[in-house]
Amino acid sequence: MFFEGSEKKVEVVVNSEVNLLSFERSFWEELVLNSKAQILSSIENSKTKAFLLSESSLFVWEDRFVLITCGQTTLVKAIEFFLSKIPSNNIASLIFQRKNEYFSHLQKSSFLDDVKALSEEIDGTAYRFGKMHEHHNFMYCSNKEYTPSVEDKTIELLMYEISPEASSFLNKTYEDPKIIRDFLQLEKLFPDYIIDDFAFKPQGYSVNAIKDDFYFTIHITPEEFNSYISFETNETNSSDKLQGLMEILKPETFDVVSFNNEEGISIPDHFHKRTKVTSTINLGYDVIFSHFYNKETVNDRPYILNIKESK
Amino acid sequence: MFFEGSEKKVEVVVNSEVNLLSFERSFWEELVLNSKAQILSSIENSKTKAFLLSESSLFVWEDRFVLITCGQTTLVKAIEFFLSKIPSNNIASLIFQRKNEYFSHLQKSSFLDDVKALSEEIDGTAYRFGKMHEHHNFMYCSNKEYTPSVEDKTIELLMYEISPEASSFLNKTYEDPKIIRDFLQLEKLFPDYIIDDFAFKPQGYSVNAIKDDFYFTIHITPEEFNSYISFETNETNSSDKLQGLMEILKPETFDVVSFNNEEGISIPDHFHKRTKVTSTINLGYDVIFSHFYNKETVNDRPYILNIKESK
Numbered sequence: 001m002f003f004e005g006s007e008k009k010v011e012v013v014v015n016s017e018v019n020l021l022s023f024e025r026s027f028w029e030e031l032v033l034n035s036k037a038q039i040l041s042s043i044e045n046s047k048t049k050a051f052l053l054s055e056s057s058l059f060v061w062e063d064r065f066v067l068i069t070c071g072q073t074t075l076v077k078a079i080e081f082f083l084s085k086i087p088s089n090n091i092a093s094l095i096f097q098r099k100n101e102y103f104s105h106l107q108k109s110s111f112l113d114d115v116k117a118l119s120e121e122i123d124g125t126a127y128r129f130g131k132m133h134e135h136h137n138f139m140y141c142s143n144k145e146y147t148p149s150v151e152d153k154t155i156e157l158l159m160y161e162i163s164p165e166a167s168s169f170l171n172k173t174y175e176d177p178k179i180i181r182d183f184l185q186l187e188k189l190f191p192d193y194i195i196d197d198f199a200f201k202p203q204g205y206s207v208n209a210i211k212d213d214f215y216f217t218i219h220i221t222p223e224e225f226n227s228y229i230s231f232e233t234n235e236t237n238s239s240d241k242l243q244g245l246m247e248i249l250k251p252e253t254f255d256v257v258s259f260n261n262e263e264g265i266s267i268p269d270h271f272h273k274r275t276k277v278t279s280t281i282n283l284g285y286d287v288i289f290s291h292f293y294n295k296e297t298v299n300d301r302p303y304i305l306n307i308k309e310s311k
Numbered sequence: 312m313f314f315e316g317s318e319k320k321v322e323v324v325v326n327s328e329v330n331l332l333s334f335e336r337s338f339w340e341e342l343v344l345n346s347k348a349q350i351l352s353s354i355e356n357s358k359t360k361a362f363l364l365s366e367s368s369l370f371v372w373e374d375r376f377v378l379i380t381c382g383q384t385t386l387v388k389a390i391e392f393f394l395s396k397i398p399s400n401n402i403a404s405l406i407f408q409r410k411n412e413y414f415s416h417l418q419k420s421s422f423l424d425d426v427k428a429l430s431e432e433i434d435g436t437a438y439r440f441g442k443m444h445e446h447h448n449f450m451y452c453s454n455k456e457y458t459p460s461v462e463d464k465t466i467e468l469l470m471y472e473i474s475p476e477a478s479s480f481l482n483k484t485y486e487d488p489k490i491i492r493d494f495l496q497l498e499k500l501f502p503d504y505i506i507d508d509f510a511f512k513p514q515g516y517s518v519n520a521i522k523d524d525f526y527f528t529i530h531i532t533p534e535e536f537n538s539y540i541s542f543e544t545n546e547t548n549s550s551d552k553l554q555g556l557m558e559i560l561k562p563e564t565f566d567v568v569s570f571n572n573e574e575g576i577s578i579p580d581h582f583h584k585r586t587k588v589t590s591t592i593n594l595g596y597d598v599i600f601s602h603f604y605n606k607e608t609v610n611d612r613p614y615i616l617n618i619k620e621s622k
Contacts, residue, residue, distance in 0.1 A: 100444050112616070119618055126616040131564070132537060133411050133471065134445050139613075160444065226443060253442070274585065274604065277611045289613075293585065300588045302450075302600075305423070305437040307430055 005221030005228035006099040007056060008075040008114075011154075012082060013064040013092040013146075021049065021062045027085075032058060035069050035078035043196040043208065048215060050208040052196050057208050057217045063092075068232075070219065072107060076114045083121045093283050094122055094142040097257075099158065100135055111138040129277040129289035135160075135255050137289050139281070146283045153261040156232040157242050159251035162222070166249045170222035174199040180220070181207065189244045190216060216241075225303065239265050253293045259285040270296050315418070316532030316539035317410040318367060319386040319425075322465075323393060324375040324403040324457075332360065332373050338396075343369060346380050346389035354507040354519065359526060361519040363507050368519050368528045374403075379543075381530065383418060387425045394432045404594050405433055405453040408568075410469065411446055422449040440588040440600035446471075446566050448600050450592070457594045464572040467543040468553050470562035473533070477560050481533035485510040491531070492518065500555045501527060527552075536614065550576050564604045570596040581607050 014020060025042075028051060032039055037055040044050065051058040056068040065082075069075045079096065096118060098111045109117075115126045123143045130136030135158075162170075169183055177199040181187065186195060190209060193216070197207035205220040216233035231245055242265045246254070256265055267273070272295040278288050325331060336353075339362060343350055348366040355361065362369040367379040376393075380386045390407065407429060409422045420428075426437045434454045441447030446469075473481075480494055488510040492498065497506060501520060504527070508518035516531040527544035542556055553576045557565070567576055578584070583606040589599050 115616070115618055126618055127613040128616060129613045131472075133564075161442075253444075272583075273609060275609055275611060277613050279613045287613075298584060298586055300586060302438040302440045302588050302590045302598075305426070305439060307426055307437055 005070055005219065005226070005230070006101045007068050007070045007097075007219070007230055008073065008099075009066065009068045009097045010075060010079050011064060011066045011093075011095045012079070013094075014086065014090050015092045016063070018086060018090050019062050020060050020065055021047075023060075028058060028060065031067070031078050031081050034081040035067070035073045035075045037069050037073050040198055041196055043194050043210060045194065045210055045212065047213040048210045050196060050210050050215060050217075052198055052206055052208050056206065056219055059208070059210075059215050059217075061213055066215075068217065068219075070221075074108050076109065076117050079118065080121060088122065091122065091142070091144070093144065093146040094118075094124070094140075095283065096140040098138040099255075100130075100137070115140050125282050127279070127281065129257070129279070129287065130255075130275055130291060134274070135253070135291040137255070137257055139287070141281050141283050143282055148260060148284050151236070152234075152259070152285075153236050154232065154234050154259040155238060155242070155261045155265070156230065156255075156257040157245070157265065158255040158257070159229045159231070159246070159249055160227070160254060161252035162227045162229060163250035164224075167222055167224050167227045170205065170220055170227075171203050171224060173202050177205060177207075180205045184218070184248060185244065186218075189241045218245075236261070243268075251294075252297060253291070255292075256288070256290045258288045262286065262288060267292060270294055315382055315412055316530065316537070316541070317412045318379050318381045318408075318530070318541055319384065319410075320377065320379045320408040321386060321390050322375060322377045322404075322406045323390070324405075325397065325401050326403045327374070329397060329401050330373050331371050331376055332358075334371070339369060339371065342378070342389050342392050345392040346378070346384045346386045348380050348384050351509055352507055354505050354521060356505065356521055356523065358524040359521045361507060361521050361526060361528075363509055363517055363519050367517065367530055370519070370521075370526050370528070372524055377526075379528065379530075381532075385419050387420065387428050390429065391432060399433065402433065402453070402455070404455065404457040405429075405435070405451075406594065407451040409449040410566075411441075411448070422451075426451050436593050438590070438592065440568070440590070440598065441566075441586055441602060445585070446564070446602040448566070448568055450598070452592050452594050454593055459571060459595050462547070463545075463570070463596075464547050465543065465545050465570040466549060466553070466572045466576070467541065467566075467568040468556070468576065469566040469568070470540045470542070470557070470560055471538070471565060472563035473538045473540060474561035475535075478533055478535050478538045481516065481531055481538075482514050482535060484513050485516075488516060488518075491516045495529070495559060496555065497529075500552045529556075547572070554579075562605075563608060564602065566603075567599070567601045569599045573597065573599060578603060581605055 037053040042051045049060040055071045059066045127139045177197040193209040221228045271292040276290045348364040353362045360371040366382045370377045438450045488508040504520040504522045532539045582603040587601045
């Protein structure tokens with residue numbers, strides 16, 4: 001059975017008339033259920049709540065939430081639920097993202113289906129960063145006037161085809177998620193974070209972590225033929241952390257998506273930049289989508305599919 | 312309405328007990344109908360019959376046929392029809408190919424669905440040439456022992472995102488296909504070929520051409536946001552012809568798939584080789600899949616989707 005690791009993500013910002021931290025847990029449970037995911041566990045501090053989900057993560061602050069879901073989830077249904085509860089004049093901005101998928105035919109909806117549904121609720125602009133037949137990132141952004149705060153920076157690092165060693169270590173069943181947390185050196189790379197993680201069966205790993213109003217999250221789909229690991233954070237100086245993860249996981253290709261965070265990451269020498277798509281989107285963020293590949297493995301062999309085990 | 316240009320293709324070789332040229336036209340009509348395409352016109356010489364289809368092409372020789380279909384066709388149904396009519400011990404080899412698609416969720420089946428169906432009929436091996444999230448070519452090849460003849464060479468050139476000038480010229484409705492034939496300089500590049508071509512409405516163009524037992528075929532999906540042009544031939548010295556087409560169409564990226572035809576094409580300087588996947592497949596062909604991109608346009612802007620016109 002194939003599991004689609006590629007995520008959908010939404011970030012919704014509300015104005016000062018709404019305080020999302022005051023919402024009951026039952027509200028977020030219902031929101032998440034609308035996307036066909038469930039809350040597994042949660043952590044919080046005075047500024048941030050973080051929910052670990054059966055398919056990825058939810059983070060909530062006073063003025064915004066970030067919901068990330070993978071697999072065959074229906075994230076747009078969760079957005080529709082939220083928009084049905086909050087008056088539209090209290091919505092300051094909405095960004096919906098969807099990454100290139102392995103098997104889009106197994107998805108409940110296409111990006112264009114999602115955009116059709118969202119555009120009924122909130123006027124917006126739809127972008128594709130990157131080429132259709134290569135790595136890319138779809139984005140739907142509300143058209144309301146909006147000015148991000150200076151500290152509002154995000155970086156997403158999407159790693160594909162990690163090293164055989166990392167894949168082999170991660171592609172096992174672990175009772176204790178700490179084994180994976182240690183493999184990733186999370187407590188060393190991210191000191192002072194409260195960490196909440198989960199090891200899935202038969203394989204897979206998710207972690208949420210918070211410190212003040214900073215967060216990071218990692219989701220691992222370790223299956224050898226399509227390993228995929230996503231990382232994202234709103235920390236401003238995270239370059240060494242991203243590099244630390246890259247050194248442990250050694251992906252063959254990776255994408256970086258940054259919002260007002262160009263300095264984000266320095267690229268190891270053996271990677272070649274395939275594409276760099278830059279734009280100041282309608283919401284005032286400088287968005288950069290870059291895709292890199294390992295230039296040492298340009299010459300390759302075909303992948304032989306296992307017919308019997310294929311879905 | 313989006314049209315999927317990416318093709319599926321099958322080449323079936325039969326042994327000397329079967330002469331495919333002796334088959335009635337009605338047989339090929341029924342075969343093609345099984346894939347949900349129709350014959351529009353045909354040409355023939357003493358060695359080759361070529362049928363232009365509503366979705367691509369069919370070529371027939373004494374010992375083999377090549378069927379290429381695009382859009383939402385069900386090529387595997389046509390293969391199943393053929394295999395139901397010809398005893399399996401008369402099948403010498405079968406190669407089924409499927410290219411990366413824009414919108415796999417609009418397809419009637421996935422490659423794995425196709426492989427499942429084909430493997431019920433004929434034992435084979437399934438390959439993926441190229442990375443899943445980038446340009447790639449799926450291949451299912453029968454496992455019977457087979458030795459291709461020395462002259463059996465094929466080259467496929469798949470061009471994406473042709474120049475705005477070429478796209479704008481081709482993305483029009485023409486009554487007379489000769490206007491496009493002349494634009495492509497086909498009579499100059501391929502002298503002595505019998506040509507059969509068709510201009511689709513509102514846009515699109517297909518051409519079949521034969522000379523002795525040589526063929527070439529071109530299919531054009533000119534729509535600006537996803538222009539795609541495929542060319543293939545079994546001519547052995549076709550490098551200058553491929554380059555001629557590349558100079559006219561100026562694609563941003565292209566793939567070359569060759570079967571026992573490595574010399575195939577010399578690459579213009581401004582292209583960078585992203586990947587070269589090489590293998591001698593089980594049927595004895597040296598297969599090379601290469602993908603190239605224009606290194607002058609690595610820095611790019613996002614594509615803005617037209618929400619209202621999107622399907």
